[in-house]
Amino acid sequence: MRSSTGTTHLARRRSLMIGASALLIALLSGCGGAAADPGRTAAPTATDSTPTATPAPGPGPESEPHEPTHIYWANNGIAKGDALMATAETIGWANIDGSGADQSLIDGIDYPSGMAAQGEYIYWTDIFSNTIGRAKLDGTEADHSFIAEGVYFAVGVAVDDEYIYWANNGTLSVGRARLDGSQIDEEFMKFSAGIRMPNAIAVDDRHIYWSNVASQIGRANIDGTEIDENFMINTGSQSGAVLSPLPVGLTVDDNYIYWSNMQQNTISRANLDGTEGDYSFITGADFPGGVAVDGRYIYWSNNNGTIGRAHLDGTEVNQSFITGADGPGGLIVW
Numbered sequence: 001m002r003s004s005t006g007t008t009h010l011a012r013r014r015s016l017m018i019g020a021s022a023l024l025i026a027l028l029s030g031c032g033g034a035a036a037d038p039g040r041t042a043a044p045t046a047t048d049s050t051p052t053a054t055p056a057p058g059p060g061p062e063s064e065p066h067e068p069t070h071i072y073w074a075n076n077g078i079a080k081g082d083a084l085m086a087t088a089e090t091i092g093w094a095n096i097d098g099s100g101a102d103q104s105l106i107d108g109i110d111y112p113s114g115m116a117a118q119g120e121y122i123y124w125t126d127i128f129s130n131t132i133g134r135a136k137l138d139g140t141e142a143d144h145s146f147i148a149e150g151v152y153f154a155v156g157v158a159v160d161d162e163y164i165y166w167a168n169n170g171t172l173s174v175g176r177a178r179l180d181g182s183q184i185d186e187e188f189m190k191f192s193a194g195i196r197m198p199n200a201i202a203v204d205d206r207h208i209y210w211s212n213v214a215s216q217i218g219r220a221n222i223d224g225t226e227i228d229e230n231f232m233i234n235t236g237s238q239s240g241a242v243l244s245p246l247p248v249g250l251t252v253d254d255n256y257i258y259w260s261n262m263q264q265n266t267i268s269r270a271n272l273d274g275t276e277g278d279y280s281f282i283t284g285a286d287f288p289g290g291v292a293v294d295g296r297y298i299y300w301s302n303n304n305g306t307i308g309r310a311h312l313d314g315t316e317v318n319q320s321f322i323t324g325a326d327g328p329g330g331l332i333v334w
Contacts, residue, residue: 051094070093071332073092073307074109074329075112075325075326076111076113076328076329086111089111090104093105098322108142112124113155114155114166114167114200114290115157116157122137124157125151125154130151132151149186154168156202156250163177169198172190174188174224176224191227191229198210198211199211199213199250204222206221211250218230232277234277235259235277249288249300251291256271257271265284265285267298281314282310282314284319285319286306289303289329293312298311299321307325
């Protein structure tokens, strides 16, 4: 793992900030999901044990459903209203029960944003370096430029058994590559000008979903066909002004689509077909960014430095399930 000090990173950020006014503060996106959490524990203290990653089974028709053991989040250090200049530049993690939080599992990421996981790896987008990084579940073997082609202000990232998908905010497209980083298709899905910047992205076994700054969630078949940019036309969060909040965290399970509403400080939910949207499914969040689910809980990152958690039915909300993060954005459980 490398650090991110020195003039090289500063120069890169200054050059990339030329176009940052066209981006939204909601470039704190994330998506993720997994299976069941064994139980609830209080937020971690300094005496909690350090997380230890357990290798996940690889994909395959005979693989058992993955049992999540950890929570990961992207620390970018940006408070709401700040310029889009990351200061934290790390990925943090904790045990699935919230214990043993470590804010610097991986460092040296210019602007960590979306996160995803599959098999033995976690993946993240780096908005400023235009790359997708990858590391082992325990943070070792970090490759900050795992994919360095076809990535243009990538915000959200998602992974299935075969592919990595990312939202190219800079080119109004979704990119795709094999899990080993090969066969890069930077415009796997190309959107019209009306899409106004894709941000968060999520996948299930049938569809790809994405959010954009026009307060919409789009959907397409997993092979990129039948693109519907207006799958959900009002997610209840976008004011229409540049640099205003929008739905960025996005994830799905077998029954619902979930997304974060920064402007309304809520977590929202709708049926998988886009109906019965509940924009205030969970209230009391603080400018929430990433959102993830497993078999029992929903998790989200709060801009005030905490990770929240609630039961999948929205009950027993704990806005400070994990504390000590620094402007957390993307969030996954794996």
